Amino acid sequence: MSVTRDQGIIVCRDVHKWFGDFHVLRGISLTMQKGEVVVICGPSGSGKSTFIRTINRLEEHQRGQIIVDGIELTHDLRNIEAIRREVGMVFQQFNLFPHLTVMQNITLAPVWVLKMKKSEAQEIAMQLLERVGIPEQANKYPGQLSGGQQQRVVIARALAMTPKIMLFDEPTSALDPEMIKEVLDVMKELARSGMTMIVVTHEMGFAREVADRIIFFDFGQLIEKNTPEAFFHNPQHERTKLFLSQILH
């Protein structure tokens, strides 16, 4: 069955995934439009991280369809590579390359994958560093930066590939509290500039401010999805209510 792009920039239909015997994703269906910001929340082990990792094929789904920007995720090598170039990802553990400087971290992929000229890539990198607020760190090594600065470099590194979609896997969970705000500010600016974002996070303040939709995951299933106001003030399911009571105190 072929797909047209009018249905949305990300289309997931009945996605299932198993880790051995464990059924981690149980029939997820979701459609996202371009420019939408979706926040996914839920208890740990509910499959939210696994879900967003299936979108850039860091995990393979075993049943159902995932279509990103009109390209379906299958075992087709060309499709996978194309999708990885359109989807950027920010990790909880930063995963910066410790043996390269900040500048080299950001320019690595554009030079080697997009075959850009080194000077061009460096120009773009400097612009991105300014955008995330740390242009002076360009020649330092990741180990010399604070957690918040590192995570901002990760965002810049992902943006350097000019992705259409940005995935965030609990980007602030590993940060000290005083550094969370600087990263969230960058993410808010990104959202306002029209980037399509899926963010797995516990930061409900961020969700309230910027999200177009909030999705609640539990036991591998999509329990509830709604606009922030409706989600927080009028949760439909029991499990959602329970979860909200636990995290909003």
Next chain:
Amino acid sequence: MADDLHTFHSTSNQLPPPSERIPVLRWLKQNLFSSWFNAILTIVAGALIVVLIFGLAKWALGARWEVIPANLKILLVGTYPAEQMWRVWTSLYIIAFLLGLSSGLRSGLIRRISAAAGIASIVLAILPFPWVTRGWTFGVAFAVAVGFGMGYLGKKNRWFKRLEITCWVLSFPIGLVLLNGVGGFLPVIEGRNKWGFVLNLLGAMVGIGLSFPVGVSLALGRRSKLPAIRWVCTAYIELIRGVPLISLLFMASIMLQLLLPASVRPDLVIRAMMTITAFSAAYMAENVRGGLQAIPKGQYEAAYAVGLNGALTTVLIILPQALRAVIPAIVGQFISLFKDTTLFGFIAILELLNISRSILGNLEWRGTIFELYVFIGIIFWILCYSMSYISRRVEKSLGVGER
């Protein structure tokens, strides 16, 4: 009030420690005589050392050290024809010159190395060797100095650095051609004629040069997700690591020709070098594997997320980190490889140790066994210790900028 604060300075009212005030005595008490047990140990050990040193000195003064200068050429270069010796010296000069060049262009460890080389050659030139040899030896220091001068002068030039690297890379094949000879241009020196210590060095260099890439490939193969590749690499590594090098050399000398078509007859030395490469690669693979295992999964994920494919990820991200982490183990393996070249004597190759045995067979040098082995031991010790020293310094300098 302010005066009181001033007198509360850290050095006022400070009393010296209760026991010996003289620092030397204090150190002795702490480190050598801190308890009855220690005191006894120190005395016994001290007595032992004194006895040993006196015995050693007595022997060293009465020893027949002439055996070494008389046989130096044979020990170091075997029966290399005398009129072609300039080729050996030239290769040495090339290395010395490049060392000097690099130390002029850069600073730090390399300067210490070339300084050591220069000083060593001057010291050697003072020792009682034949005058011709001394002249050649002194030339080494001269080459280092000239290289240093040129490097220093050309420090500003960006192209000079690129030239330097090219020269280093080219020096290896050029040296090989010089020593070995090429048909038509330089007379080829038969394998049996250039034995001696040069063979240990050559074997080590070829072994190190080849076993490193093979070992890294094996390590990557052993961690491959494709079971067929993983099995083959694991089988190779475990088989080679389970048998001694001598048995592999044995196989190379008696069985290899059975496995090859009758027309292919590789030289004995080539066979030995291939064997030691195959042997060392397996151990190298295990060392590199340790480094690979230490890389967190997130690095792979970040590389894939940013669009790098498997090959690029391995070369740009994984290997630089993994290799940096296991430098001590890798250099240790290099040192072992160098020491293992002494086993070539088992298949009748006249490397340094083997040649010394034939010297001892000579009636004239009967009984100089201790002198010879002490000399050989010192040569190996100096080279191996320098290698491990350099590796420790390199490790430290690479630690900069790392998390």
Next chain:
Amino acid sequence: MRKKVASSHAIPFWRDIRVLRVVSQILFVTVIAAGIWWLLNNLQTNLKTAGLNISFRFLNNTAGFPISEGLRYDPTNVNGYAFLVGVVNTIRVAVIGIVLATVIGTLVGIARLSNNWLLRKLAALYVETLRNIPLLVVLFFCYFAVMLTALPLVRDSIRLPGFVFLSRRGLYIPSLVPTGSFGTWAWYLIGGLVLATVVYFFRRVQLKRADRPGFPIVWAMPVLLLVVIAGWFLASGNPLSVDVPVLKRFNFEGGMWLSTPFVALVLGLSTYTGAYIAEIVRAGITAVSKGQTEAAKALGLRRTQVLRLVILPQALRVIIPPLTSQYLNLTKNSSLAILIGYYDLMNVATTIFNQTGRAVEMILLVMGSYLSMSLLTSVFMNYYNRRIKLLER
């Protein structure tokens, strides 16, 4: 970028990841298999040209060469038995070498951490010297220089306490010879073992009931010793007599003879490997952070308890894996025996080859022997590692 609209069916196989994975493996295996086939083909051709074949029947032929030490053997025995003698000789050298190397290594390793400056520096000198010279140089030094040159001739042997004689011929030590009453005493030995085992399990059950920690062996050992010693006195005469080497006209008679190559090999191997073991021991002890000792002392544990319950288990965990690989190295390095004339398995194999020309068969035998020894050690290592892991979880 191209706007690709693809469906989940009909992925061209040259882009399908699953296909690529399988195909690349098949290709790889094919290349390797082809290479091996080519080698074996050559082997077959060459053997046929030489008129040989691969068979192990030559192992039943008379050996015809002497082996001067080891199991009872004379040149009329068959090749297979000769090889076995070689294997036993290798094991002899390896076991004694391992024991000595461990002792030396532990002492030197601890010495490197001593608070006595002199001891520390001496130990460091020992380690740094031996680790930077080739084993073969050490072995040649021990054999040619020490044993054959520095030591005196047999008639001027150095006499060590306890009827031990050291000379250029080797080491002569007293041996224990069972006498007539050994049989009766052996029964006492067996009886003692049985009783000790009973006591052991009894004590174990007792401790379990009382729910206290303890070592049942502390009870079992004295029981065994008591029975054995009692049996010694009760048996008529001495069950074991000491055979002392006595210098006759040209040589010693009686006692046990350890040949020159053997002594040199053991000396060289244990000092060399001991240096490596010293480093391993040192690393293991320093790996246990100082905080552990402090915490244990703060809890009120005595010094011996701190060592036994806290330091040693953690240090051993770090020490045992590299230690085992050093043991393996020593065993493999014993193959250098051939260069100093000791009849280990490598030496015997080479001699058999020289006599029979059976290259492939001998290589297989030699590799097989060493691989079995390595495999055994790896199995033990994996078992040990798994046990440690379980204890940690």
